[in-house]
Amino acid sequence: MRDVPKVVWLLAAGAFVNMVVSYTFIYLVLYLTGPRGLGVAQAGLIAGLGGAGLVAGNFTGGWFGDRYGHRRTLVTAAVTSGSGLIVLPGLPVAALLVVLPVAQYAAGAVRASNSALIALSVPAGARRQGYAVLRFAGNAGFTVGPPLGALIAAAFSYTWLFVADGLGTLCFAAYASWLLAAHGVGHRRKPAPAPESGSAPAARVWHELRARPAVLVLLGAIVVTDTVYRQQYSTLPVFLADHGFSTEFYGAMLAVNGGVILCLEIPATLALRKAAPLRIIAAGVTLVGLGYGALCLGAATATALALMVLLTAGEILYKTPATAYVADQTPDGMQGRFQSLYAGASTTGTVLAPPLGTALYTAAPAALWPLCATLALAAAATLLTTTRTPVPSPATP
Structure with a gap:
């Protein structure tokens, strides 16, 4: 594990904290069918749109990083996702159909940027260890997050789940911005040459x-x-x-x-x-x-x-x-x-x-x-x- 750079450990620590509060999607259907009073079919449609946004963000988020820099992409996506989650409980149902997929798309872009940053930070031959560290942090956070979310929902309300998730994501954006800038990681890289002109x-x-x-x-x-x-x-x-x-x-x-x-x-x-x-x-x-x-x-x-x-x-x-x-x-x-x-x-x-x-x-x-x-x-x-x-x-x- 000595081949895993310090920046990877620090990025994984931030990912752990962010994952601890990333429990919104687990309780989304319960929130929509409970406090929001939607039917199961409506709740399923909204949750499905959010899931589609998440997958789309994973598929395409890295393209922004290659063009504009992975640090900038990660921070922008985290701010977008966190802001959307914070305001989501106060939005009308119609607005959820737009804001939730956008927030989830940004969350997917955060994941893609994290993966690209590990690849850029860890030398070839040690990347398995680097990704294992990131997965360990994510799994550890997910182990803590759901029961913590259940306690928050029971003691306060579902609204606080979204607020806590959004604030945690915004804090992760600030932390990642400072960390990556301090270590000079994730700035824009020269793109690979095209196979032929005009491609x-x-x-x-x-x-x-x-x-x-x-x-x-x-x-x-x-x-x-x-x-x-x-x-x-x-x-x-x-x-x-x-x-x-x-x-x-x-x-x-x-x-x-x-x-x-x-x-x-x-x-x-x-x-x-x-x-x-x-x-x-x-x-x-x-x-x-x-x-x-x-x-x-x-x-x-x-x-x-x-x-x-x-x-x-x-x-x-x-x-x-x-x-x-x-x-x-x-x-x-x-x-x-x-x-x-x-x-x-x-x-x-x-x-x-x-x-x-x-x-x-x-x-x-x-x-x-x-x-x-x-x-x-x-x-x-x-x-x-x-x-x-x-x-x-x-x-x-």
Whole structure:
């Protein structure tokens, strides 16, 4: 871990504090159907628009960083997101349809900027450790945040959830601005040269991706895997409830998942830091598939626990190495755009998983878990096939 620069640790500390108060999305539907008095369908529409904004921000936020500087982009996006959250409780319902997606878009851009800043701050060969530190901070904050949010909502009101989240995000913007300026990180970088005169920025990105087919395959595999992985937050609780398991049992499973990741992700990253990245990622995706395969054996305490153990191990193996691999394969001046592509791919499941999973579970409940297992295992097999093909140097051709 000595290869991880001080600025990364300090940025992760800020991300931890910001994540502690980033619980608004967890209680958004409860707030809309409770104090706001909206129907479930209306609340779902507003929450869905916010989720779409978040994914869009992840996909495109890094483009602003490559052009204007990642520090400026992160600070601007954090200010936008925090300001939107603070005013959101006082807005009419119609305004929520605009302000919430904008605030969530900015939140997605913050995540993409964070990833790009890690890539720029950490030398090649140590980026897995750098991303493990950032993920550790985010997971630790998320472990503390939801119960803290529940206490605030119970003791005060849901309005204070949005105010606390917004103020925390604004404080993170001020902290990150000072920190990155002090360490000279995140200023505008010279963009990568176009493959030919007159090419648009999107054409340049596509040119670089085609020169790195392994990255393209990885991004596709991550979209599939994330859609499967996030069934644990949408159809899994419904499945467990339908088979007599309590909400407390489901919550305990998620708590164990978070605790194990906090304890083991950094040690696992260090132990495997010299292993071939695509093989490690494929192994993690395989474990995700096997986890859902366990549910094919039936609904029981043992199969549910096997699912969570395998999902947790799979997440530890694939998420950090995948982020670092994309960073290591990125040409000069395009870290933001490549990290945005990965960040977008790795959050696509937040939009795709709930509607696709619940629709299939409603139409053919017995088919859902076999299909999830098959999709994840197919993604892993594709990645393993990619490891047997030559991978170009990350330098621009």
